[in-house]
Amino acid sequence: MAIVGRWPRAIFYDSKTTLFDWAWSWREAARAYIEKYGLDTSVDDFVERWVRNFEGYQRIAAFGQYTPITGVSMKNALADTFQQYGVDGDAATDIQVFEQLQEQVPLFPDTEAALLAQKELGVKIIIYSDVEAKYLRMYVEKFERFQPDLVATTDEAGYHKPNPWTYRWVLNKMGLEPRDVIYCAAPVFDIQGAMATGMIAAHLRRKEGRLSRATHTPGVVPADYEIESLHELTTIVEFNRYPERYRRQG
Missing domain, CATH: 3.40.50.1000 (HAD superfamily/HAD-like)
Structure with a gap:
């Protein structure tokens, strides 16, 4: 008492x-994206870009309307990251790789x-x-x-x-x-x-x-x-x- x-x-x-x-699931997802799209980059570099993009969305959301973190902010950040790497990926589909990893965090x-x-x-x-x-x-x-x-x-x-x-x-x-x-x-x-x-x-x-x-x-x-x-x-x-x-x- x-x-x-x-x-x-x-x-x-x-x-x-x-x-x-939580970072474990970011790295595992990044590893899957690098392999899927044949990217010439490291897991750490991919995650760093993805995180920076994500933090930008979260800073906007912090003092505005609530936004689902995975379904919106992380997905949009992933789309930006794909664009920066010149990847024609579908972030709405690929974010599911990250979502499926959450049970193993x-x-x-x-x-x-x-x-x-x-x-x-x-x-x-x-x-x-x-x-x-x-x-x-x-x-x-x-x-x-x-x-x-x-x-x-x-x-x-x-x-x-x-x-x-x-x-x-x-x-x-x-x-x-x-x-x-x-x-x-x-x-x-x-x-x-x-x-x-x-x-x-x-x-x-x-x-x-x-x-x-x-x-x-x-x-x-x-x-x-x-x-x-x-x-x-x-x-x-x-x-x-x-x-x-x-x-x-x-």
């Missing part, structure tokens, strides 16, 4: 590239153990994603023992990340204030919206499963914490909720 007055009361997680290796090795440990510290665990609900359900079903307190998607809220309204929708649903929560994500884009909403943020810099090779995003506000694994976040949460444990050790 959570102890009244302990902080944080909840950890608010992004899903893709944070808890689940794996957990990162540290995900379930870390979430179980964090829940034992008395915090609520929220998993929230831009991906369509049917795919998020596929990812969450990978857990063998862990049960999150809330699983939801931006299509339910009607706003994409990093629009502050989408984070507030989750907080209202859970009866939480921004000051109650630590937000954790790998995408810098997500972190900026969470901080604008008033949450403390932890930027997860995974060495594996990164969607883009870019290592620096200019003009962003640094997160409160920089971590390389979810186990580091467990330590941060324990230190804040139970500082007396660390005083005893000292």
Whole structure:
């Protein structure tokens, strides 16, 4: 049971590239497209172009009308990528390769153990994603023992990340204030919206499963914490909720 007055009361997680290796499905789909169309390019280069095109669509969608991420933004980004490679492909058909891979998207090795440990510290665990609900359900079903307190998607809220309204929708649903929560994500884009909403943020810099090779995003506000694994976040949460444990050790 959570102890009244302990902080944080909840950890608010992004899903893709944070808890689940979504980038795996991008690479596998890219490999299939390269083979199908005989492209003289690497998987990494194809994915980098596709991601950049996709991010452009997502930035437009973030403060406008909700747009399905896979069925619209990723498909349109794939069409742009084909055009850049001079491919006469049908993105509406080829995006199905990516969609069929979603059931196989794996957990990162540290995900379930870390979430179980964090829940034992008395915090609520929220998993929230831009991906369509049917795919998020596929990812969450990978857990063998862990049960999150809330699983939801931006299509339910009607706003994409990093629009502050989408984070507030989750907080209202859970009866939480921004000051109650630590937000954790790998995408810098997500972190900026969470901080604008008033949450403390932890930027997860995974060495594996990164969607883009870019290592620096200019003009962003640094997160409160920089971590390389979810186990580091467990330590941060324990230190804040139970500082007396660390005083005893000292």
